[in-house]
Amino acid sequence: MIIAIKIKCPVCSNKRLMDLVSGKDGELLIKCPKCKKIIDVAFTNNRIKAKAL
DSSP: OOOOEEEOOSSSSOSOSEEESOOSEEEEEEEOTTTOOEEEEEEETTEEEEEEO
């Protein structure tokens, strides 16, 4: 069974921006479909930090 980590929007009540199954190193910029803010999602060794830009 694969366990995914749910990434929440730090601005609004959207509890599921995306799911992260595995992430060694990376950074994404995504737009929240509810509040339309740009969210910077950075992950290192399966740890996630999400912040609004």
